[in-house]
Amino acid sequence: MVLYRPLLPELVIKESKIDGMGLFTKVNIESGIDLGPSHIDTGVKEGNTIIRTPLGGFYNHSDTPNCERVVCNNECVYKNFQHWHLHTIKAIGAGEELTATYTLYDVSEHEEPYSTFNTDEGIE
Numbered sequence: 001m002v003l004y005r006p007l008l009p010e011l012v013i014k015e016s017k018i019d020g021m022g023l024f025t026k027v028n029i030e031s032g033i034d035l036g037p038s039h040i041d042t043g044v045k046e047g048n049t050i051i052r053t054p055l056g057g058f059y060n061h062s063d064t065p066n067c068e069r070v071v072c073n074n075e076c077v078y079k080n081f082q083h084w085h086l087h088t089i090k091a092i093g094a095g096e097e098l099t100a101t102y103t104l105y106d107v108s109e110h111e112e113p114y115s116t117f118n119t120d121e122g123i124e
């Protein structure tokens with residue numbers, strides 16, 4: 001049986017000192033490693049056309065990043081879409097957080113309109 005894995009088994013999402021949750025490695029990773037698809041352009045003509053994979057959704061921004069997004073032209077599962085992979089650009093030690101520079105879009109334009117929870121009401 002093949003299990004769907006949203007992340008490489010060497011990576012983990014956990015609380016970050018940078019902001020909220022972050023993407024971390026459990027093992028040492030060399031520079032120049034392709035960690036997989038991070039962003040996919042759906043090609044829809046209006047609005048937010050780019051969706052993030054689990055890999056692309058949790059890394060934090062850094063001005064001194066250890067990863068970068070790279071346009072993928074390989075025969076991968078998303079080959080029919082403009083998309084990006086996350087690559088390491090430095091050697092990263094086990095336990096370190098993976099970071100990249102946010103350049104694909106202005107994150108502030110993507111405030112989620114649906115993330116409101118009424119914490120006053122419990123479950124009855």
Ligand SMILES: [Zn+2]
Pocket residue numbers: 037072073074076077078079083084085
């Ligand atoms: Zn690809």
